[in-house]
Amino acid sequence: MLPEIDPQQLAQMRTAATVTVVDVREADEYRAGHVPGARSMPLGVLGARVPELPRDRPVYVVCQSGGRSAQATRMLRGVGVEAVNVRGGTAAWIQTGQPVEHGTATEATR
Template structure:
C-alpha cells in the first residue's frame, strides 16, 4: 500500500511503460525481457526468449541481472511488473514496464509459446 501511495504522490521512481511493439524494438537492440509471473503461469504461456524471475524472488535475486542492459519487466497485465520495475529502478537499473503485460504482447500479434500443463 505504501508503494501505491508513494507513486500517487510522485515520490516513487519513474518507470516508463512501453507498448509491446516498443518492447520488441528494445529487445532487438539488446534489452533483457524478465517475466515476473509465477512458475505455474509461465508453464501455461511465455514470451520466447524471456527469463523467469518471479516477483516473490526478485528481492533476493535481482543482483544476478545484468547492469549494462536495459530490462523490460512483464506479467499478465502489467501490475506486478510495475512493482518489479520500480524495485529495479530504485537499484539503479535501466528498466521498463511492458504495458498490458503478456496479454498486450499477444494482442499485438507477437509470438507467445503456449504450454501444455498436464494434470
C-alpha cells in the same frame, strides 16, 4: 513517472542479443505462455535475483497485465537497475499477435 514500453516496441527490439526481458509472474503462468526468451523471475524472489540482472542496459519487465511488472520496475529502479515496464503485460503481447513460447522457465537472456 514509471518508464514504460508497449508490446510492439518491445517486439521490434527483442531480436537484439542485448535485450533482457524478465517475466515476474509465477512459474505456472510463465509455462502457460511467455515472451520468447524471457527470463522467469517471479516477483516473490526477484529481490534475491537482482545480482543476475545487467546494470549496463535496460531490463524490460513483464507480467500478465502490467500491475506486478510496474511494482517490480519500481523496486528494480530503486536498487539501480534500469528497469522498464511492459505496458499491458503478456496479455497485450498476445493481443498484438506477437509470438509466445510455452513450457518451463528459461535462463535465456534476451
